[in-house]
Amino acid sequence: MDERAALAVLEDELGPVGDDAAVVDDLVVTTDMLHETTDFPPGTTRYTAGWRAVGASLSDVAAMGGQATAAVAAYAAPEFDEEELLAFVRGASDVCERVGAEYVGGDLDGHEEFTVATTAFGTTDAPVRRSGAAVGDRVCVTGTLGRSAAALELFDRAKLERDDGSGDWSGSTETDANERDAALERANELFRFEPRVGAGRALAPHASAMMDSSDGLARSLHQLSEASDCGFAVDAETIPVDDAVFETTETDEAALERTITFGEDFELVATIPETALEAAQAATTVPLTPIGTVVESDITIDGEPLSDRGYTHG
Amino acid sequence: MDERAALAVLEDELGPVGDDAAVVDDLVVTTDMLHETTDFPPGTTRYTAGWRAVGASLSDVAAMGGQATAAVAAYAAPEFDEEELLAFVRGASDVCERVGAEYVGGDLDGHEEFTVATTAFGTTDAPVRRSGAAVGDRVCVTGTLGRSAAALELFDRAKLERDDGSGDWSGSTETDANERDAALERANELFRFEPRVGAGRALAPHASAMMDSSDGLARSLHQLSEASDCGFAVDAETIPVDDAVFETTETDEAALERTITFGEDFELVATIPETALEAAQAATTVPLTPIGTVVESDITIDGEPLSDRGYTHG
Known part of the structure; x- marks a missing residue:
């Protein structure tokens, strides 16, 4: 089953899942997972990776017409290099700051491939x-x-x-x-x-x-x-x-x-x-x-x- | 650098990161990433995996004294099997329902190892x-x-x-x-x-x-x-x-x-x-x-x- 078929299965189970983000009351929430091999070409700095990963989730909040409030990221890598980790967090913080949101941390996790899961949320009283x-x-x-x-x-x-x-x-x-x-x-x-x-x-x-x-x-x-x-x-x-x-x-x-x-x-x-x-x-x-x-x-x-x-x- | 040292680096950069969840205004947010090899022993059903992964994040909201509102999950696997995906989503939905929260979907992602990143959020006016x-x-x-x-x-x-x-x-x-x-x-x-x-x-x-x-x-x-x-x-x-x-x-x-x-x-x-x-x-x-x-x-x-x-x- 490919991703589209899988989405159709989820839609049957959960209701419409087609929008950029989910809306619960006046809260907009969205999550994404990115991987080194598929999403970050060789040469991508960890600063750019942090910016881009968190930015992608903030963009989903933007697409609903929401004001982004904050974002979190789960950061998984084979080892934690201080410079890389800091660069990632700074990229994540800077992209949040750019849109008036706050980067509030997340989770660290050992994993063979550099993988990031980001979640952003915001508010709207009239989602588009x-x-x-x-x-x-x-x-x-x-x-x-x-x-x-x-x-x-x-x-x-x-x-x-x-x-x-x-x-x-x-x-x-x-x-x-x-x-x-x-x-x-x-x-x-x-x-x-x-x-x-x-x-x-x-x-x-x-x-x-x-x-x-x-x-x-x-x-x-x-x-x-x-x-x-x-x-x-x-x-x-x-x-x-x-x-x-x-x-x-x-x-x-x-x-x-x-x-x-x-x-x-x-x-x-x-x-x-x-x-x-x-x-x-x-x-x-x-x-x-x-x-x-x-x-x-x-x-x-x-x-x-x-x-x-x-x-x-x- | 091990996970503790990495957390200390993050604490220097982001401020205290030691609590179970972050608090932004009256919103409690927490994220976790789990992997098949480290978190789900062979024999764990996908229903249990969905329940447990989302439940772990709900527990972090609980630990701050928050009322859980909703949860999302990014689900990554080598292939999307309809039965497994549905079982996961039902486990995730059921554990949310148990605590009065809503499971609002997430992201699907191809990845060599079954990996789940969950985020839960809730509200509190006096976090513990x-x-x-x-x-x-x-x-x-x-x-x-x-x-x-x-x-x-x-x-x-x-x-x-x-x-x-x-x-x-x-x-x-x-x-x-x-x-x-x-x-x-x-x-x-x-x-x-x-x-x-x-x-x-x-x-x-x-x-x-x-x-x-x-x-x-x-x-x-x-x-x-x-x-x-x-x-x-x-x-x-x-x-x-x-x-x-x-x-x-x-x-x-x-x-x-x-x-x-x-x-x-x-x-x-x-x-x-x-x-x-x-x-x-x-x-x-x-x-x-x-x-x-x-x-x-x-x-x-x-x-x-x-x-x-x-x-x-x-």
């Missing part, structure tokens, strides 16, 4: 869900998309093992080493995103549906479509592609494809009635870009079908 | 901490101790692999198989504990310090001693040893040692002023047994030093 998009609403995204795709490409270029798998960089020239360090630094920077908690709160009174773009824009649209029983007509040239994507792709078309499908960006994807768009844009301090319109059915980009995972454009 | 025990207070425990120690012994007896490591039970007699099934069933039953949320709330107005016994009675006393800067004089014969312990140990002395040192019982250990003891006992629906007295320094049992980990009596 994935259902609610209505035909005619504009679909908008916050900030720019593609930072994580660009980060991954840079991690890849600077990968810690040489092609012979030796991990021995001693024979490399100084220029190579400098380039590698610069690529890693930039990759880490791009990998640390700003959870859109402020934007989420600002959009909450205006948005008819909302989620974060952690699984990619294409998949987000498919998930909103399923929850709201609607379609989307997206205009490719309006998609706010992050400049960093162009640094790491050959063509504009490749950049767009990567931006739409890669995900892990943690921007907000919200549907907003046309009449509320201006007020919504005025209320947010980050750019809010309309990229298309809610339609009755089918998800298209420039009139062509936009598939759930991959992106195939004309 | 580990510091606060005063000389002359009585130290009490809820319920009985030693259930988990007995459970582990039974899991061990019924262990799924034969001595030759084959895991092949086909040659065993029907009697053997029946005995094994009965031992496993009893072990699972003993392993599912009642989180003491109700007792924690009832004791909160009376207790000067409180924690749960998850690391064993001996270690709990050492932890309370460190946080409250006090000692304890414990009377061995008053310790409420669970009947199940005697089923699995040869002598009464061995039973007592196991009960005091093994831990994983999730009963509450609370210090209560002598004058409040009667009211505290009347307020709880579970037995509340005084086992000793708070003294200025040193932790003793029947006058002999009680060491932090092992138990050496007479």
Whole structure:
């Protein structure tokens, strides 16, 4: 049984589990588990890992329109290195501070693979869900998309093992080493995103549906479509592609494809009635870009079908 | 750096991290990560695993005197088996229901080892901490101790692999198989504990310090001693040893040692002023047994030093 089938089983048992976070009274709660091999490319610092892991949970609170209150993390590793542990905790604390939340610690645990489970919570008296998009609403995204795709490409270029798998960089020239360090630094920077908690709160009174773009824009649209029983007509040239994507792709078309499908960006994807768009844009301090319109059915980009995972454009 | 040293590093960075849970405004939050190899002996059902993992976090809320509100779990496994997943979720839901909390789902994640990260939260306007025990207070425990120690012994007896490591039970007699099934069933039953949320709330107005016994009675006393800067004089014969312990140990002395040192019982250990003891006992629906007295320094049992980990009596 794959993850989707498993989610369907859980939905039958627990009720709807499709939103970014659970809501209990006025409390928003969300939890995620991340692993070194699947979520943190070689070269990711523990500071970035702490920031990103906790940030991902804060983003889920943001997507419900909640004010993030606090986060905890369970940190598991084969051994506890003081510098790594402190770096992780500082990354976690800093991302919390950025959104007005508090990092309140967690659990330490011996485990063969570096694994982090984060939980964030917050409050809202009117959670925004994935259902609610209505035909005619504009679909908008916050900030720019593609930072994580660009980060991954840079991690890849600077990968810690040489092609012979030796991990021995001693024979490399100084220029190579400098380039590698610069690529890693930039990759880490791009990998640390700003959870859109402020934007989420600002959009909450205006948005008819909302989620974060952690699984990619294409998949987000498919998930909103399923929850709201609607379609989307997206205009490719309006998609706010992050400049960093162009640094790491050959063509504009490749950049767009990567931006739409890669995900892990943690921007907000919200549907907003046309009449509320201006007020919504005025209320947010980050750019809010309309990229298309809610339609009755089918998800298209420039009139062509936009598939759930991959992106195939004309 | 071992876990204790790592905790000291975190304490320097984040402030006190010694309590069972963090408190943010009137919210109590706690998180734990558990693994198949270290926390779930072979033979533990997924129902028991769900119950126990979520129950451990609920117990941390109870230890602060909080009313548990809800819990989430991140569930990681090599593959998602429908029956196992449902059993886990039902165990998690049932233990929440038992204490008036709600299980609100979580995250699914592919991982080579069955791993669960649970987070529980609740509310309290007057959290009870580990510091606060005063000389002359009585130290009490809820319920009985030693259930988990007995459970582990039974899991061990019924262990799924034969001595030759084959895991092949086909040659065993029907009697053997029946005995094994009965031992496993009893072990699972003993392993599912009642989180003491109700007792924690009832004791909160009376207790000067409180924690749960998850690391064993001996270690709990050492932890309370460190946080409250006090000692304890414990009377061995008053310790409420669970009947199940005697089923699995040869002598009464061995039973007592196991009960005091093994831990994983999730009963509450609370210090209560002598004058409040009667009211505290009347307020709880579970037995509340005084086992000793708070003294200025040193932790003793029947006058002999009680060491932090092992138990050496007479």
